[in-house]
Amino acid sequence: MSTTTSPTPSATLPTTPPTTSSATGQRVREPMSFVGAPGVPPQVAPFSHAVRWGDLLFVTGQMPTDPATGQLVEGGVVAQTRQVLANLTAVLAQVGATLDDALMVRVYLTDFSDFDAVNAEYERWFTAPLPSRTCVGVTGLAVGAAVEVDLVVGLSAGSAA
Secondary structure (H helix, E strand, O other), rough: OOOOOOOOOEEEEOOOOOOOOOOOOOOOOOOOOEEOOOOOOOOOOOOOOOOEOOOOOEEEOOOOOOOOOOOOOHHHHHHHHHHHHHHHHHHHOOOOOOOOEEEEEEEEOOOOHHHHHHHHHHHHOOOOOOOOEEEEEEOOOOHHHOEEEEEEOOOOOOOOO
């Protein structure tokens, strides 16, 4: 009988991350990957979960995949929206941020008739003041998802990123 162990979380976070290169004085791009971190789903393509640039964090669009299985969640667009926002919350937790640190949100929908249902679930995850937001209609998303969300987040001085 073989046993399987969970992968050890491997966040590429330096202890005191540089925001400028000591050699050039230029800002540097800091890609971050959180493979195996609690609540962060497996990647469905080659990308970083987030990239820091100064005080900004650009978070890759999250799919409605269950972190435990990597499979698309069932239950329609509301369940998918809930899972996407839970996945984003898990990614942000890795750098000490929350959805309330979001400056800009982009929502991608494959069916604009889902707009009101997505908005109703979305509102449950944010407190005022709300971030700016764009909603884009698309013809398809990875893994057959109905919704995807990405973020631009403002990091405070105490953030781990």
